[in-house]
Amino acid sequence: MSAFAGTGMLLRVALRKDRVRLSVWVGLVVLLAFYCVDAVKAAYPNEGDLAALLGFVQGPAGVAMTGPGYGLDTPTYATVFAGVYALYVYLAVAFMGATAVVRHTRADEESGRSELIGAGAVGRFAPLTAAGVVAMGASLVTGVGIVGATWSYGSAADAWLLGACAASVGIVFAGIAAVAAQLAERARSAMSMASAVIGAAVVVRGVGDIMREHGSWLSWFSPFAWAQQTRPFAEPRWWPLLVPVVVAACLWAASAVLLARRDMGAGLVAQRPGRSHASRWLAGPYSLALRLERGSIIGWSLGVGFSGLLYGSLAASVQESLANLPQNLKTVLLAQDGDLVDAYAATMAFFDALLVACFAIVAVHRLASEEAAGRAEVVLAAAVSRRTWVGASVVAALVGSVVVTLAGGLGLGIAVGASLGDSSRVWPLVLAQAAYLPAVAVVIGVTAALASARPRWVSAAWALVGWGMFAGFFGQLVSLPQAALNASPFHSSTSPGLRSSRSPPLRSWRCWRRARRSWASRW
Numbered sequence: 001m002s003a004f005a006g007t008g009m010l011l012r013v014a015l016r017k018d019r020v021r022l023s024v025w026v027g028l029v030v031l032l033a034f035y036c037v038d039a040v041k042a043a044y045p046n047e048g049d050l051a052a053l054l055g056f057v058q059g060p061a062g063v064a065m066t067g068p069g070y071g072l073d074t075p076t077y078a079t080v081f082a083g084v085y086a087l088y089v090y091l092a093v094a095f096m097g098a099t100a101v102v103r104h105t106r107a108d109e110e111s112g113r114s115e116l117i118g119a120g121a122v123g124r125f126a127p128l129t130a131a132g133v134v135a136m137g138a139s140l141v142t143g144v145g146i147v148g149a150t151w152s153y154g155s156a157a158d159a160w161l162l163g164a165c166a167a168s169v170g171i172v173f174a175g176i177a178a179v180a181a182q183l184a185e186r187a188r189s190a191m192s193m194a195s196a197v198i199g200a201a202v203v204v205r206g207v208g209d210i211m212r213e214h215g216s217w218l219s220w221f222s223p224f225a226w227a228q229q230t231r232p233f234a235e236p237r238w239w240p241l242l243v244p245v246v247v248a249a250c251l252w253a254a255s256a257v258l259l260a261r262r263d264m265g266a267g268l269v270a271q272r273p274g275r276s277h278a279s280r281w282l283a284g285p286y287s288l289a290l291r292l293e294r295g296s297i298i299g300w301s302l303g304v305g306f307s308g309l310l311y312g313s314l315a316a317s318v319q320e321s322l323a324n325l326p327q328n329l330k331t332v333l334l335a336q337d338g339d340l341v342d343a344y345a346a347t348m349a350f351f352d353a354l355l356v357a358c359f360a361i362v363a364v365h366r367l368a369s370e371e372a373a374g375r376a377e378v379v380l381a382a383a384v385s386r387r388t389w390v391g392a393s394v395v396a397a398l399v400g401s402v403v404v405t406l407a408g409g410l411g412l413g414i415a416v417g418a419s420l421g422d423s424s425r426v427w428p429l430v431l432a433q434a435a436y437l438p439a440v441a442v443v444i445g446v447t448a449a450l451a452s453a454r455p456r457w458v459s460a461a462w463a464l465v466g467w468g469m470f471a472g473f474f475g476q477l478v479s480l481p482q483a484a485l486n487a488s489p490f491h492s493s494t495s496p497g498l499r500s501s502r503s504p505p506l507r508s509w510r511c512w513r514r515a516r517r518s519w520a521s522r523w
Contacts, residue, residue, distance in 0.1 A: 006122035010130035021459075022138050025096045028466070030145030031090060038078050050075035061197050064206035064314060067224075068214045071234025078153035078233035082162060084487050086232075090169045090224055091202070093142055097135045097174035098194040104131035105178065107187035111267050111372055126180060129260055132252060135177075139170030143508060148476040158233045173198060174222045175251030182258035185267035188362075188369065192299065198302060199487035203310065213313040223247070285384050292487040293363055297400040304352055304404050305411035311348045312415025315341050345416055345429055350472055353436035354410035357443045357465045359404050361458075363397035364447040368455035392399035394448050401440045409433030433493065439468070442489040464489060 015022075033355040044050050067087050071079030105128055108114040114127055131459045143163035150159040173194065180193035188408065208219030219225035220243075229240040262268050281287050367390060370376045379389060413429035416422075447461040471488040 003123040003125045004129055004235055005126060006074040006117075006120070006196050007126040007129045010122065010126050011118070011133055014130050014134045018100065020095075020102070020272045022134070022455065024099065026142050026145065027097075027136055029092045029096065032092060033089050033149035034147045036089070037081055037152070040080050040085070043377050044077075050077075050080055053338075062313070063209045067205075067228045068209045068212065070228075070231040076153075078150070078155070078158065081150065081153070081159075082231075082233045083228075086165070087224060087228070089146065090227055091198070092222075093139055093166050093170040094173040094198050094201075094516065096142070096192065097139050097170035097172075097196075098177035098198065100135040100138060101131045101174045101177040102135060102181055102187055102194065106181035106184065106190045106267075106390070108346055110185075110187050115264055123254055123388065125259065125387065128255060132174065132178065135174035136171050136523065139174065141169045142170065143167030156235065158236050159234050161238065162232040164238075164241060165230055167241070168241055168248075169223055169227050169324075169494055171248045172244045173228075173253070175248045178255035181261060182255055183269045185265075186270070188366075189267075190453065191307025192296075196299075196303075203306075206310070225429050230351060231414065256522055284380065285388050285392040288379070288393055289366075289392035289466045290399065290403070293400050296359065296363060297403055300355075300400070300404045303408035304355050304359075305407035307355065308348070308352060308408045310416045312345070312350075312412040313419050315344065315419040341416065341420065341425075344433065345412060345425075349409070349429070349433045349436070350410055350411065350490065352433060352519075353405070353439065354465060354469055354472075356401050356408065357434070357440050357468070360397050360401050360440050360444045360464065361399055361461050363450060364393055364444055364461075365458055367393050367451040368458045390448060390452060394444060396446045397448075398441060401444065402437065405433055405437055405440070406430065406457065411451075439489040439492065447488075465492055 002483045024191075048087045065087075072083050100326045105114075108127065117127070143166045144164050145163075147159045147163035150162055153159065153478075176197050177190065177194040180190040180197075181187075182192060184190040194282060201224055205222035205228075208216045208222065208225065211218060215225060215229065220229075223244060226240050226243045230237055258268060290519055296345045367376075368378075376389065377477070380386065409430035410426070410431070412433065413426035416429060443461065445466055446464055447458060450457040450461055468488040468490040471485050472490055
């Protein structure tokens with residue numbers, strides 16, 4: 001029997017399972033591209049107005065959050081989209097490719113489906129090949145959709161180049177996820193590895209682009225930089241796409257070699273054996289839930305704290321680069337009149353709050369994964385009720401969210417204070433970050449309710465974070481109605497607490513009190 005026997009059958013099964021999930025992923029990414037195209041034209045009706053954006057985008061903060069900015073010396077709608085907004089489209093495609101591969105490889109092994117399928121006439125490499133075809137196909141379809149979104153800019157060749165860049169990013173990170181699926185024993189660990197690589201790639205690209213105009217040697221260690229170095233709509237060149245093609249081929253070959261060297265259901269990185277006897281701290285379901293989340297809490301705290309340090313260290317550069325912008329453009333960019341550093345820090349605090357909400361969803365998602373793996377039955381066989389079991393996971397998610405939030409606030413505050421030489425900014429920034437805890441608590445509650453109703457519904461909680469990000473960043477730009485803004489769990493914390501108050505909210509306790517009263521009246 002061939003090692004690839006049954007690949008076609010598994011491909012059809014995977015497409016059948018993910019027909020809704022992949023359609024939503026692809027549709028949202030393409031919709032994001034269409035929206036960004038229209039948003040640029042709505043914000044700047046005349047291309048001559050785009051020059052006012054250069055002071056921010058070409059500064060260190062803008063370069064870190066967007067890219068090297070090819071073609072922005074003489075900005076057009078096309079160059080602004082490719083140089084400013086395309087990075088976020090690439091980021092969404094990267095997560096889509098990694099999620100699809102982990103779902104159809106390590107997750108199937110963890111649940112026992114791969115072992116059942118392998119009992120038939122299915123080759124050893126068939127599941128991995130089918131997962132790769134699904135992820136690559138989704139990335140290519142997304143690339144074609146991006147071509148349709150940018151076709152109106154006039155150059156068809158540049159539009160196809162931009163679509164190819166997006167597809168290449170998805171294929172590379174799908175290969176990284178395939179390698180992670182061979183190393184980790186759990187799907188959650190494999191996805192954490194892939195997510196960590198995505199985050200590291202963003203940071204490496206940002207630091208490399210800041211080191212030197214239009215990118216330095218360090219930038220070339222990031223797949224996002226490979227896509228941006230093609231310079232669509234500015235100085236288009238196709239040869240940088242050879243790098244992701246070669247790297248993706250090597251990654252998929254490496255994953256096949258690793259697959260051949262490990263046992264079914266096991267990972268090459270073995271889990272550390274536990275103690276023969278549990279400590280007294282594991283005497284109940286709440287301590288057990290906290291123990292299970294300990295690694296995630298530490299990892300997310302380090303990641304969000306480092307994110308705060310990175311962006312907080314740019315406070316002085318942001319203050320300098322934004323000082324010369326027109327007042328109306330400052331309002332569009334930061335949605336706040338007043339101290340520019342406070343406005344920038346508020347924007348970064350909102351971004352960190354979105355990351356904390358992502359941690360919260362992942363933490364509560366353990367309810368569904370523990371039930372699917374059969375470990376929940378072992379816990380419920382003891383003197384533990386279902387309500388207590390669910391409550392323990394919710395409490396662990398809440399505690400972890402507080403820790404991660406404080407880590408992000410401290411990182412941001414310390415970096416801003418060090419950058420400006422003003423230590424008085426540290427504590428107010430921590431309080432400002434804490435203002436989002438009620439919103440994160442709502443996300444936890446919605447996720448737990450979905451997991452309790454039906455475990456497969458738990459993924460719908462990501463729509464809450466997605467809408468919160470859209471409403472927070474673009475709500476004022478597109479003049480969303482108040483009812484749509486209220487649907488975001490972050491709006492009550494954002495509006496009265498951080499981003500649109502005329503008073504200095506980052507310097508007082510009112511940030512927390514007003515957000516708390518608003519949540520109490522609404523929920």
